[in-house]
Amino acid sequence: xxxxxxxxxxxxxxxxxxxxxxxxxxxxxxxxxxxxxxxxxxxxxxxxxxxxxxxxxxxxxxxxxxxxxxxxxxxxxxxxxxxxxxxxxxxxxxxxxxxxxxxxxxxxxxxxxxxxxxxxxxxxxxxxxxxxxxxxxxxxxxxxxxxxx
Amino acid sequence: xxxxxxxxxxxxxxxxxxxxxxxxxxxxxxxxxxxxxxxxxxxxxxxxxxxxxxxxxxxxxxxxxxxxxxxxxxxxxxxxxxxxxxxxxxxxxxxxxxxxxxxxxxxxxxxxxxxxxxxxxxxxxxxxxxxxxxxxxxxxxxxxxxxxx
DNA sequence: TTGGCAATTAAGAATAAATATTAATTAAAA
DNA sequence: TTTTAATTAATATTTATTCTTAATTGCCAA
Numbered sequence: 452x453x454x455x456x457x458x459x460x461x462x463x464x465x466x467x468x469x470x471x472x473x474x475x476x477x478x479x480x481x482x483x484x485x486x487x488x489x490x491x492x493x494x495x496x497x498x499x500x501x502x503x504x505x506x507x508x509x510x511x512x513x514x515x516x517x518x519x520x521x522x523x524x525x526x527x528x529x530x531x532x533x534x535x536x537x538x539x540x541x542x543x544x545x546x547x548x549x550x551x552x553x554x555x556x557x558x559x560x561x562x563x564x565x566x567x568x569x570x571x572x573x574x575x576x577x578x579x580x581x582x583x584x585x586x587x588x589x590x591x592x593x594x595x596x597x598x599x600x
Numbered sequence: 601x602x603x604x605x606x607x608x609x610x611x612x613x614x615x616x617x618x619x620x621x622x623x624x625x626x627x628x629x630x631x632x633x634x635x636x637x638x639x640x641x642x643x644x645x646x647x648x649x650x651x652x653x654x655x656x657x658x659x660x661x662x663x664x665x666x667x668x669x670x671x672x673x674x675x676x677x678x679x680x681x682x683x684x685x686x687x688x689x690x691x692x693x694x695x696x697x698x699x700x701x702x703x704x705x706x707x708x709x710x711x712x713x714x715x716x717x718x719x720x721x722x723x724x725x726x727x728x729x730x731x732x733x734x735x736x737x738x739x740x741x742x743x744x745x746x747x748x749x
Numbered sequence: 750t751t752g753g754c755a756a757t758t759a760a761g762a763a764t765a766a767a768t769a770t771t772a773a774t775t776a777a778a779a
Numbered sequence: 780t781t782t783t784a785a786t787t788a789a790t791a792t793t794t795a796t797t798c799t800t801a802a803t804t805g806c807c808a809a
Contacts, residue, residue, distance in 0.1 A: 472777050472784060508787055547724050558720035571707035575696050576738040583732050589725040621756060621805050657759045662796065
């Protein structure tokens with residue numbers, strides 16, 4: 452597990468190695484995403500950063516996230532919502548998706564990760580990765596059902 | 601494996617049991633989705649049906665697909681695209697997603713299906729299902745790279 | 750079989766997310 | 780300090796999806 456400093460160093464190194472300037476905005480957006488556990492959307496990141504960077508434009512958030520994605524610093528998350536959501540976590544992991552509140556929870560599954568692919572996939576093409584989406588109802592929602600209000 | 605007639609009978613029965621009228625539009629949309637192997641979007645279904653139903657509105661396609669989804673006749677597929685895509689195939693299966701052309705290919709993986717869930721998921725809530733998304737580059741795209749033009 | 754009513758549809762307007770365009774300003778890096 | 784890239788602001792565009800309204804149609808009952 453890396454310290455936050457190490458992660459930020461890697462971030463800085465990645466930007467530099469790609470000739471990207473280390474702007475205040477880029478740093479803050481990346482840091483906010485790192486610290487967030489809720490897979491925020493561009494809009495919600497923008498709202499969150501409003502106090503620290505009052506002049507930050509939504510357009511910059513979109514542009515910056517797209518740039519980070521290309522560098523592999525950020526991943527676009529697959530969800531059912533049309534509003535794309537992002538995360539800074541790059542290590543191999545999977546998602547639990549709550550059907551009710553649409554919350555996403557990360558989890559790891561090493562025995563799946565080290566598993567071979569099924570025969571059915573032989574010959575479809577080049578495989579680059581595999582991920583699981585588990586869905587159901589999260590505890591928060593289950594409890595809300597028990598104790599309404 | 602059901603015959604198309606049986607599938608259509610089940611479709612009809614499901615509509616009736618839910619008090620839905622069997623309109624020409626609903627029949628055609630469902631049939632088109634059944635016969636399609638390409639996980640079409642609402643737009644592409646609409647385009648496809650244009651010749652048979654020249655007055656079909658895009659809105660109706662959206663509304664109808666949403667209705668079918670509620671009845672469990674159709675599933676919304678998780679992809680990275682913001683444009684939601686649908687399928688009539690309901691049996692348990694997984695997806696190969698081509699990073700290049702965004703094509704989706706179905707595949708089955710019984711040994712995964714019968715696998716238990718990881719410890720990491722104990723206590724997140726109630727699990728209803730699990731799916732794999734494998735991604736990479738499909739053969740079509742690999743070949744296009746070899747022989748450009 | 751037909752008449753009526755509620756469900757459904759068509760058409761176009763409206764909304765929302767995401768992106769693009771421009772020109773002026775700002776800030777990082779050499 | 781100078782050069783160059785990035786950001787801003789404001790506005791426009793694009794694309795996916797939903798809403799509104801009025802007209803139409805499936806289906807049931809007479």
